[in-house]
């Protein structure tokens with residue numbers, strides 16, 4: 001049986017058997033609704049739906065919910081049989097606390113009884129997905145931005161940066177902006193997220209952003225029949241990545257951050273990093289983002305940076321699922337070559353083995 005690869009994000013969990021040139025078979029929201037158990041006294045008139053978020057800003061926070069989610073993914077979604085569990089590879093976000101890595105490997109061996117385990121960093125995996133072992137990844141997901149220079153498959157941790165800004169903050173920003181321009185509309189936050197994915201975009205540069213004349217006004221009918229207008233809000237959302245002060249955050253913009261990160265690596269490694277910049281994560285697929293990024297990057301550096309184009313043989317959604325796809329590539333190597341953690345090794349050493357075997 002092929003190993004399973006799981007990239008559990010703050011919004012979407014990607015999972016599937018390792019098949020490197022395909023999309024993951026399962027892409028499902030990580031957020032879940034809590035079902036009230038039989039016998040509980042619930043007055044349906046006062047019952048409020050409770051949602052649980054097992055993963056917050058990239059890290060597993062609610063372990064019971066994570067266990068339920070993985071049970072669903074592995075047994076129902078992917079068809080693992082109880083008692084015949086296979087091998088599994090997880091993707092780790094940048095700066096994952098040691099305790100989280102240990103608890104995950106423990107849950108996998110002790111609760112799920114997996115036959116083998118491996119974990120690897122998302123930044124390294126996203127590079128593998130585009131056929132590189134060195135480069136710099138800029139992963140803009142739902143809960144965080146991870147900027148990581150990687151040399152010969154090793155993340156340069158001192159130079160890496162993690163920011164707690166992501167798609168969720170852009171959704172909230174769009175909700176605020178739409179409230180100002182459509183004060184009478186009542187828009188559910190899930191609907192705002194869909195509007196963001198459809199309309200949000202990046203202006204060509206800061207001066208076109210400042211020029212409000214360039215905005216096209218769109219009318220949009222919500223599922224409940226309300227009609228709203230979407231105009232400059234679309235650009236404000238994209239601009240927030242380049243000017244985080246729009247979100248009330250005193251940080252440099254994303255391109256500046258990338259170059260600050262690269263400049264803290266030894267100079268002889270700069271060329272290989274600048275030549276292999278990989279933009280990934282769902283938020284990076286926003287309309288106009290790549291062009292704006294490229295334009296600012298060229299202005300920022302005299303070394304003429306270049307963004308890696310996804311190889312043609314890879315699926316179209318590669319930038320959105322690159323950590324999972326890199327995981328699928330790696331799984332094809334680590335499990336057959338016995339580089340993973342086996343059940344016997346886990347039993348002998350315990351959860352700390354993850355730091356020794358998976359790096």
Ligand SMILES: Nc1ncnc2c1ncn2[C@@H]1O[C@H](COP(=O)(O)OP(=O)(O)OP(=O)(O)O)[C@@H](O)[C@H]1O
Nearest residue numbers: 009010011012058141142143144167281282283286
């Ligand atoms: N076209 C688009 N424009 C803007 N945002 C988008 C677009 N498509 C997807 N997104 C956003 O991308 C985010 C999901 O991306 P991704 O799957 O990389 O995140 P994640 O892996 O779940 O989270 P994280 O890695 O931060 O823990 C969501 O916020 C989603 O709204």
Ligand SMILES: [Mg+2]
Nearest residue numbers: 009010141281
């Ligand atoms: Mg992610």
